[in-house]
Amino acid sequence: xxxxxxxxxxxxGDHLLLGGDNLDLALAHFVEQKxxxxxxxxxxxxxxxxxxxxxxxxxxxxxxxxxTHTVVLSGSGSRLxxxxxxxxxxxxxVLKLFVDGFLPTITLDQKPEKRQSGFQEFGLxxxxxxxxTKYLATFLRTHSQDAGSGPRPDIVLFxxxxxxxxxxxxxxxxxxxxxxxxxxxxxxxxxxCNDRLDLAVSRGAAYFGMVRRGVxxxxxxxxxxxxxxxxxxxxxxxxx
Numbered sequence: 465x466x467x468x469x470x471x472x473x474x475x476x477g478d479h480l481l482l483g484g485d486n487l488d489l490a491l492a493h494f495v496e497q498k499x500x501x502x503x504x505x506x507x508x509x510x511x512x513x514x515x516x517x518x519x520x521x522x523x524x525x526x527x528x529x530x531x532t533h534t535v536v537l538s539g540s541g542s543r544l545x546x547x548x549x550x551x552x553x554x555x556x557x558v559l560k561l562f563v564d565g566f567l568p569t570i571t572l573d574q575k576p577e578k579r580q581s582g583f584q585e586f587g588l589x590x591x592x593x594x595x596x597t598k599y600l601a602t603f604l605r606t607h608s609q610d611a612g613s614g615p616r617p618d619i620v621l622f623x624x625x626x627x628x629x630x631x632x633x634x635x636x637x638x639x640x641x642x643x644x645x646x647x648x649x650x651x652x653x654x655x656x657c658n659d660r661l662d663l664a665v666s667r668g669a670a671y672f673g674m675v676r677r678g679v680x681x682x683x684x685x686x687x688x689x690x691x692x693x694x695x696x697x698x699x700x701x702x703x704x
Contacts, residue, residue, distance in 0.1 A: 468681075477603045530555065531556075536549070563632070565594055576602065597639050619655075637655065
């Protein structure tokens with residue numbers, strides 16, 4: 465506008481629970497079965513297992529990853545060192561758990577399963593189906609007319625801990641290619657560079673603070689939902 469760059473947000477998805485914490489918890493439950501032989505670990509060991517699985521995830525999903533990784537938990541009681549337990553997990557098992565579980569190969573017309581989520585009590589639309597590709601397909605179909613140019617995204621910018629892994633980023637790119645590439649073209653989306661996916665939210669917040677002070681470019685859009693808060697006054701009248 466008037467020679468100045470503008471960003472317009474035309475659609476916002478309602479899928480929450482996209483973070484890398486989901487992967488850590490999923491892997492922790494998987495490894496717990498190996499440690500406890502189908503049972504449950506005590507709370508102290510469980511609290512140690514989650515960061516250990518986060519570390520294992522980063523190693524096994526990173527570049528030049530090894531084929532296996534050993535997860536070690538210290539024992540309980542007085543024999544903390546002598547009672548330590550360890551479990552070896554393979555990269556293939558982790559890939560199957562994460563890729564097939566969170567980014568399964570689907571068709572563009574598939575929808576996420578609708579079932580009650582334990583998080584609904586918070587009043588937020590948390591995702592009940594772990595298959596992110598189903599939510600993405602539904603989002604693209606729903607907002608294809610709003611975008612005015614069809615549902616195909618030509619540029620992708622990844623952010624957040626979930627997509628820190630090149631394996632997971634490539635799986636999503638492959639899904640887009642399978643949905644939108646025709647037999648007579650070589651189309652693939654352009655992936656923008658993001659050197660620190662884990663800092664995307666904090667950098668965005670800092671930039672937004674600068675925009676509010678007149679420095680930077682504001683994204684032209686409103687909230688995806690409108691909220692009204694009613695406060696009852698002492699005399700019984702309603703104030704907006």
